[in-house]
Amino acid sequence: MNVYGEQVTKLIGELSSLPGIGVKGATRLAFHIINMPEEKALSLADAISSARKGVKYCKRCWTLTDGEECSVCASPNRDHKTIMVVESPKDYAAYERTGKYNGVYHVLHGVINPSLGIGVSDIRLRELILRLEQEDTEELIIATNLSVEGEATAVYISKLVKPTGIKITRIASGVPVGGDLECVDEFTLLRALEGRVEL
Numbered sequence: 773m774n775v776y777g778e779q780v781t782k783l784i785g786e787l788s789s790l791p792g793i794g795v796k797g798a799t800r801l802a803f804h805i806i807n808m809p810e811e812k813a814l815s816l817a818d819a820i821s822s823a824r825k826g827v828k829y830c831k832r833c834w835t836l837t838d839g840e841e842c843s844v845c846a847s848p849n850r851d852h853k854t855i856m857v858v859e860s861p862k863d864y865a866a867y868e869r870t871g872k873y874n875g876v877y878h879v880l881h882g883v884i885n886p887s888l889g890i891g892v893s894d895i896r897l898r899e900l901i902l903r904l905e906q907e908d909t910e911e912l913i914i915a916t917n918l919s920v921e922g923e924a925t926a927v928y929i930s931k932l933v934k935p936t937g938i939k940i941t942r943i944a945s946g947v948p949v950g951g952d953l954e955c956v957d958e959f960t961l962l963r964a965l966e967g968r969v970e971l
């Protein structure tokens with residue numbers, strides 16, 4: 773369907789590949805964009821381009837940051853011997869919002885998901901293992917989501933880390949099964965953290 777010409781069709785195609793946006797929504801957005809004042813549209817394109825190009829990861833925990841290290845990793849007041857493994861920077865942010873977790877994080881950027889072709893090497897797992905080799909860690913809290921993939925990833929990590937003797941815990945249910953951690957309220961997050969069980 774090339775009724776709108778090649779360039780607009782391409783824009784609709786790109787927009788419809790975003791999560792939660794179907795062809796209908798993408799078409800509406802595309803028309804909105806091409807009807808914007810030119811400088812507004814270019815500023816939108818520029819914001820996308822510079823956010824993507826300028827994205828930086830913390831060299832320790834791999835969350836998104838502006839500098840070399842995130843504020844949590846850089847803080848001497850945090851307990852650097854307790855590492856919480858989360859799926860995404862959004863989960864990191866959710867636990868930070870509780871203000872009650874004093875350890876540090878490790879952001880995997882996904883979970884193992886064979887049906888989506890996401891394997892062990894596609895997430896920041898190697899980086900976690902390297903980190904455990906270099907740092908003096910007492911506890912690893914696995915806080916991946918309680919989805920099938922999150923559970924499978926937790927089991928995988930725990931088997932991998934077990935021989936090191938580091939204490940491995942898993943957040944408790946209380947977080948709805950399959951629920952995204954970022955959508956869960958702070959009370960539930962804290963309950964899941966406090967009720968964590970040793971693996």
Ligand code: ZN
Pocket residue numbers: 830831832833834835841842843844845846
């Ligand atoms: Zn960090």
